[in-house]
Amino acid sequence: MLTSNGYSLDTAPARMGALTPVPDEERHDRDALWARLRRDGYLYLQGALPPDRVTAFRRHYFQAMATTGLRERGRGHPDPAAVRRVLFEQVVPGPVYDAFCTQPAIRDWYAWFLDAPVFLHRRKIIRHQRAGDTGIGFATQAHYDLVYLREGTDRVLSSWIPLGDCPAARGGLVYLEGSHQRVRAEEQDGRLRRPAASITADLPALADKFASRWLVADYAAGDMVVHSPYMVHASLDNADPDEVARLSTDIRYQRADDPIDWRWQEHWHDRDGL
Template structure:
């Protein structure tokens, strides 16, 4: 049973489908990739990154929290098995995340690694710019209810002060089978989002659309697209496609770790709110600017 924020997804063929990877014949055809991106709103690039590099950063992340009880005693931190007793102090966790991991050299190097940056330079055809604000998401298995997973949204509502031609990369940091709570995309949603944007029905203030994924699929007669992600996969998506996360129900207690990073052409306008590191409470910038 698939859920998101406690809502049970309809798994019929009318409401649930498979995320389609880019076929090998198109991987080095820029025109074909742009056509696919405009049509589907996303590019699912299997094996775009070196799995050893991905898992190496996963190890760095969990090792950073090894002394505060985030991972289960007796397990290797890199495995990301959650401590069932949840002994990690939230304040200590936030301190390590926002003061050490996010601004750290290891994270910067991972997000700007040649497999990512050079791909964007080739795909955009110009000098690429990586937004300094980059997000890391770690979700524990068993958490449910509204707020447990990323709700349905499209990225443009958080990027209105810059170009709308920003591309996001969602990268699972380690294997992420469906039960572990990966990202899911609402098929074809970027088309009606762009139509609403042209009509001037802006989403202000910046906010998610809903936590009710099955209800949103019914409203638009669309399917949520899911897949089993592997270390090394990367999804590139437009700022207009609606996406969300599934709940983590991993039977082995493994945490889902992922990162969201954004690239654009360096010559285009940049949203000022994305020029600082992600920090605790920075969502207040969006409320103040709306």
């Protein structure tokens, strides 16, 4: 049973499905990728990054957190203040994280895909979730990214990257099938101008409202999902039986010549107001 913020997802075929990877024959076909992104709202790129680069950054993260009580495996007794201090003062602004987010497998791919010089938003987010943390507030609630990026272009693209293997039970990202088409239409018609906030924690109810399915995957180290700013997504609770922490990052690239949301040009902090 998969849950998100304590809500059990409906596993009926009409409400749950599998995230579809980009097939090998399309991986180097830019037109085919754009057609897929417009149709599906996401590109699931399996093995896009060197797995050893991903696992090395995961190791760096938990080594940095060693003094806080946060562990890669097991619940432990982390000190929340110490975790925030290491995260926001050391890891997020640090050179190791910057090098990871600008590695050729990411930056060069975006430059090729966007066919232009690219810009990486400085505000980059890292999320960890311990196994067994359930209830509203632990998993990422359903939302779409444009509500947080309205001061720039709507052609910004998000990359969600699991930092290590992330089977569904470990709390990976899920996408609401076809939601980008409905959200885009309502935004453009002026019928939907949501504030910078999540839609809901109740994923089953939202799937019913959209008459759609949550798309789930067992991610591996090296995978990357690129998604539209209109695509509704959320994360699952971490119910890993081996009590392995879920670690992931989401970063945003766009063409450098498109309007840039100035609010995203400082390092991420939990008090940055976004």
